[in-house]
Amino acid sequence: MTIQFSTKIFPQADLQSLKLQKSSLKTLLGNATDCLVLAYSKADIDSFSGAKGAKAKEGFLPELDFLLGGSVNHANILGDLDSKQASVCMLRAEKSWSSNGVKAKRVLLVSLGDVHLASERSLTTYSKVARAALKVMSGGSIESALWFTPSFALAHKADFIAEEVRLTVQYAGDQAYRFGVRQPAMKFKVKDKADTFQHLIFAGNDACAKELKAAVEQGVAIVEGMHLAKDLGNLPPNICTPTYLGKAAQGLSKKTALKVDVLGLKQIEALGMGSFLSVAKGSATPPQFIVMKHQGGKAGEAPIVLVGKGITFDTGGISLKPGEAMDEMKYDMCGAASVIGTMYSVALMKLKKNVIGVIPTCENMPSGQATRPGDIVKSMSGQTIEILNTDAEGRLILCDALTYVERFKPAAVIDVATLTGACVIALGHVHSGLFSEDEGLVSELTKAGHTSLDTVWRLPLDAAYHDQLKSNFADVANIGGRPAGSVTAACFLSRFTEKYKWAHLDIAGTAWKSGAAKGSTGRPVPLLVNFLLERK
Ligand code: BES
Ligand code: MN
Ligand code: ZN
Numbered sequence: 001m002t003i004q005f006s007t008k009i010f011p012q013a014d015l016q017s018l019k020l021q022k023s024s025l026k027t028l029l030g031n032a033t034d035c036l037v038l039a040y041s042k043a044d045i046d047s048f049s050g051a052k053g054a055k056a057k058e059g060f061l062p063e064l065d066f067l068l069g070g071s072v073n074h075a076n077i078l079g080d081l082d083s084k085q086a087s088v089c090m091l092r093a094e095k096s097w098s099s100n101g102v103k104a105k106r107v108l109l110v111s112l113g114d115v116h117l118a119s120e121r122s123l124t125t126y127s128k129v130a131r132a133a134l135k136v137m138s139g140g141s142i143e144s145a146l147w148f149t150p151s152f153a154l155a156h157k158a159d160f161i162a163e164e165v166r167l168t169v170q171y172a173g174d175q176a177y178r179f180g181v182r183q184p185a186m187k188f189k190v191k192d193k194a195d196t197f198q199h200l201i202f203a204g205n206d207a208c209a210k211e212l213k214a215a216v217e218q219g220v221a222i223v224e225g226m227h228l229a230k231d232l233g234n235l236p237p238n239i240c241t242p243t244y245l246g247k248a249a250q251g252l253s254k255k256t257a258l259k260v261d262v263l264g265l266k267q268i269e270a271l272g273m274g275s276f277l278s279v280a281k282g283s284a285t286p287p288q289f290i291v292m293k294h295q296g297g298k299a300g301e302a303p304i305v306l307v308g309k310g311i312t313f314d315t316g317g318i319s320l321k322p323g324e325a326m327d328e329m330k331y332d333m334c335g336a337a338s339v340i341g342t343m344y345s346v347a348l349m350k351l352k353k354n355v356i357g358v359i360p361t362c363e364n365m366p367s368g369q370a371t372r373p374g375d376i377v378k379s380m381s382g383q384t385i386e387i388l389n390t391d392a393e394g395r396l397i398l399c400d401a402l403t404y405v406e407r408f409k410p411a412a413v414i415d416v417a418t419l420t421g422a423c424v425i426a427l428g429h430v431h432s433g434l435f436s437e438d439e440g441l442v443s444e445l446t447k448a449g450h451t452s453l454d455t456v457w458r459l460p461l462d463a464a465y466h467d468q469l470k471s472n473f474a475d476v477a478n479i480g481g482r483p484a485g486s487v488t489a490a491c492f493l494s495r496f497t498e499k500y501k502w503a504h505l506d507i508a509g510t511a512w513k514s515g516a517a518k519g520s521t522g523r524p525v526p527l528l529v530n531f532l533l534e535r536k
Helices: 022-029 042-048 061-067 071-077 095-099 123-137 158-175 209-234 242-255 265-270 274-280 326-348 394-408 421-427 439-452 463-469 485-494 525-534
Strands: 004-009 035-040 088-092 106-111 144-148 199-204 259-263 288-295 304-308 310-314 354-364 376-378 384-386 412-417 432-435 456-458 502-506
Touching: 004 158, 004 209, 022 061, 035 123, 042 061, 042 071, 061 071, 071 088, 071 106, 088 123, 106 123, 123 158, 158 199, 158 209, 158 439, 199 209, 209 242, 209 326, 209 525, 242 259, 242 288, 242 310, 242 326, 242 354, 265 274, 274 354, 274 376, 274 394, 288 326, 304 326, 304 394, 310 326, 310 394, 326 354, 326 412, 326 525, 354 394, 394 412, 394 485, 412 439, 412 525, 421 432, 421 485, 432 439, 432 485, 439 456, 439 502, 439 525, 463 485, 485 502
Parallel strands: 004 199, 035 106, 035 144, 144 199, 304 354, 304 412, 310 354, 412 502, 432 456
Antiparallel strands: 088 106, 259 288, 288 354, 376 384, 432 502
């Protein structure tokens, strides 16, 4: 990671409250930072400009203006200080600053907008504001910045500050992502301009000191997990093979306390995973079955199990896909990448829960050995499947993994998959599709989506759709026709999840971006990590 994150606590008595107090301003400005970042609200501006009805001299801007020798007033006269949410104003040091003991080289003022409105005091607001500030700071000549966290506290609660800080680290770290910096297999270099911005320091006070430090650590762990997920997603399919994914997972067991097992073809055969193997058959590259364990909770405690689809390239098989944008099917292992990334995050933050990551991974290729449309295979569960379309392969590898995880007696199982093009049509690139009959999991995942801004949208999964999966020759067909394609895919999976609480995430629209910004997004690592963090 190119950006470092740290915290700095100003423990003065007058900083007890989360609000910015006058004398603390002087201490803050006395810091020799490249850029002090402060947030203000519409009320601050109104009172500063003497707007009608505004309380005179309320807020910190008059004091800031005094210490900065009139710079705030000057900016305001020029019209640079806008109360509109997420507008930014950079003040640069002038001679007069130093006479008041100001050592900061710049002060970046960011508007929170009208925070008297309860509806505005949300993480969505915060994310707009934080992104605007981060954009100004990166890509310029600023190396290090001091982010006065309490000034951003939209809800004056320490745990809300923790959520804000986690998001800031997530964004700043994510913004600094560059492809191929960490992966040893990358023999070719991608030229990219180096970043100047290197260090983000969160300033806090006694009221939020504890939360701040933990939140920064968690944020950094999330960024590491996202970066890993992005790297694995972005790697070309000739390098990122099932074997490579297995080695990447195993590599993490050397850096962390994760325990990793990778099963090969013989072991997969012995387990009776006929459905998984039917997909792998067409490829010259052998399948792998990866199991990653994080033991952060008590020994007997039921684990949360994450299952990720790891198709390292999806040609469609004999039901071959059309050529357009087929290269993007290297991203068909993004479910696996996000599970590996999440396991890495969880291990780095030493989460006090038991979490297991399971990844079936192979290539979906056409060949003389490949599965044909019409073939019937027997899954590990014993159910027979008529494969009507070899391009509906994600569900075929996942169903055996979902049977395999029964042995862990899981508290809950969540599978993550770039499963259907229909999900992209239904939800676009905004929300991941969420399918579950368990109201508890639905509400936990929905909430975690909001706190991480890695959101989900629930789609149905009820019995009425199961009819579409009827087969004349086997227990179930692997496709249900075009109507509600994402739902029938989820219905197919649900037939293998009867022994535990289960949710399915379809990340086909959210795991990567196409076009000029083509690349893996690292989603849903933030969602999954927040879900695990917030879970009781
Ligand atoms: N990996 C694809 C899903 C996909 C397609 C994700 C496009 C993102 C963009 C999956 O294996 C697939 O091919 N699904 C088929 C299912 C169909 C044959 C029932 C699809 O969505 O077309
Ligand atoms: Mn497919
Ligand atoms: Zn696929």
